[in-house]
Amino acid sequence: MKYFLYVVRRMVTLIPVGLGITLLVFLLLKIVPGDPAVTLLGTHVTDAGVAALHQQLGLDRPLWQQYLTFLGKLLHGDLGESYQYQSSVSSLVLQNLVPTIWLIVTGALFAVIIAVPLAVWAASHRNGVSDNAIRTIPLIGLGMPAFWLGIMLVLLFSLKAGAFPASGFGDGFANHVKSIVLPGLTVALALVPILVRSLRASMTDVLQSDYITTARAKGLGGARVVFGHALRNAAISSITVLGVNVAYLVGSTLVVEKVFALNGIGYLMINAIFNRDFPIVQGITLVFAVMVVLVNLLTDMTHAAFDPRVRLA
């Protein structure tokens, strides 16, 4: 029950956050030059045409009214209609959200799968050759721009080896899985060095602590000690590190999406900003806010599951 209340409270904080963010975005979009009607109507745009379209889109009304209209629709679960696509924002957002969520989840998963063994190995072989290699080599992943890394992976695994599709998201679950491997790997390789360093550091600390010495003294084998006793405790701070970075990924997958033609939410957002498609921009901003809050919530909950000392109340 306590747990449930905690979750509800966290969800409630979304309301002011969402309001603040949408208001900010709304005002920012109004400040910069650029008129959706002019953009839509193109070259032979006439003043009459612009005025008519402004009226049709409700852009001729005062700012506060426009914002309140947006809020009013939001309360009914309606994110409005896209100016350029003339279809509902919610359906566009949902459609484009799918590849983005796949990408973030796969990226996080791959990062964990790659980073955990490396960090554990490095911590168990402290200051050896392998430790130094594990601490430095992944840094290359941080330094390589995602677009270049993506292209290299495509050259190696798609064009040369033919193992994975070079681009797109495929149709159907099996093809989605195939298509997401390389983009997921691109995202993961940027996360791995961060995770490795944080997990190795905490692992090193834990492995020197008294209870580990006790466990070893009692004759527990190396693997049991490392995975059974040390990892769970060492992972606690790394979960937060991963969470923060995944939350950051929510808004930054655009480059990877672009290289792999995944056309996720980032693509939709940029396109909408360029066209001043206000409803889409506001809709996606809200979705981003919700996602960041959700990722943070999940991080805290995982943290709590790993660490009984954390009281959720």
Add this chain to the structure above:
Amino acid sequence: MNLDDNGSTAARAAAMAAHELTRRKALRLGALGLGGAGLSAFLAACGTNNTSTPSSNASSPASTASTASAPAVGSTSAAGTGAVASGAAGTGGASSAASIPAGKSGGSVIIARAQDSVDFDKTMVFSNASIWVYVQIWETLTIGSKDGRTVEPWLATSWTQSADKLTWTFKLRTDVKFSDGTPMTSADVKFSLDEASTTKGGWEFINSAIANITTPDPHTLVIKTKYQWAPLLADLACPSNSIVPNKYGGRTKKAFYLSPIGTGPFVWDTWNKGNKLTLKKNTNYWRPGLPYLDSVSWQVVPDDNTRNVMIQGSTAQINENPPFSTVDQLKGVSGAAVTLFPSTRTDYLLMNEKRAPFDDVHVRRAISYAIDREALVKTVLFGNGTPANSLLMPTVPYYDKNTPGQTYDMTKAKAEMALSKVPKGFSTTYLAASGDSVDSELSQILQASLKELGITMAISPKDPSAIHDLQNASNFDISHSYWTMDIADPDELVQFAVLPAGGGHSFETSYNSAAAQSLATQAEKTFDTAERQALYTKLQALLAEDAFLPPLFYQPFPYAMRTSVQNFFVKPTGLYDMGVVSLA
């Protein structure tokens, strides 16, 4: 014209996703045609000589009612696919009803493109990404030839003009059905043209000369014009004049344009917005044996490199816009080829004459002389283009290659500056589209040249929508824009650039010249090709003299394709006919 860049150039470096909306203006496409009936026959005689100087034996269409006729195609004719249109241009396009290239049936083609279609309301939409798709669904009465210099019969088989040149009578094909099986009649045509004339969507200027349209019988259409109007046949080939079912086939306008039907080779299938749009074969199509393909898809792939990789890996067969920077890289790929199709795209420098000192012709000339066009061709187009000399381009009729355009000459530039009101120079700002390669190169090259003239030029990068807005509001000093023709008649561009009624505020420069306006208006109403040529020659020289809208360069449309793709051809307006395309 269009809001989006057809990707023609350039690694738009920052081309984030959908953007190639880089400039307003200009891109439009269209079917082509030629102003003036019968000009086609005359031009055929001229071949593809870029300066259509009239030859003495060309019969002037002004003196006789001309007739163009198309072959009967259909089950009743044994030679169904054969005969060449008598009286029509001999330069028939690949897509001419008369000449259907052989091909194998079956298969699907994926076209990778930088940005998605926007909308399919033909009276409202200016995006090439939309138009290039919808011309596979709908067709027009006339159509442009492959070289962009003539007009050919399409849904109309022939036409005659009254002696006073004001009444045009069109005979329509009798074998055309919409994809739902309903026969196409003159009522559909009238409805479609009226819709394009009356909807205030920005395209109505194309039909501004039409007074009224009547339908004496199901296969005859009579168009009366308000005054003698030479561009009519070319106008009818404009995509905005595509034929849709009368009263939208009983649906609302909005519902119709969400899943339109037409007489073209393909029918609406699915559109996953922002991702992929698919059309499938029209089994009721009137051109025998066509289309060859089962389906065509346009897949949105914003990243330049990814599109090239897709061609290399065969996950797409056509790349609609490989940047010029990658053209050479693709040349070495087996099974793929890059084709540069001659285009009507021309880039211009805009100077806002509402703001001093750009109202001073000497300042404008000085700046025009200071543009190193050769350097631009090298850096922006990687050598794939030519410096421009005229407002018009070599791929439209009446272009004059001898137009004395300003070429790069700093001595002359300095001399002009000395004659101006600001001989010591001034400070100004260049409004640049962020991430646009033309703007980035042009602004830097210009900045260096202008320094020599004492002009300090700051560069202000803005995103595409802001550029549209600022240019449209005449809120800039210097900027850049481009144009692509929709029809095979210079009038479309001339109206926009010179005439107040064209709605373009003289291409956003507020240029206002009574002499230019008079030449433009006369040329619209002149059927005699020699006279018309003389008027346009004069006009081009005058515009160059005034240094209005200094032209920068002419560039082709680059396309990367798998070699398995057969008969794919892009016209100078940017249109292509997927109906004749097949896979080897």
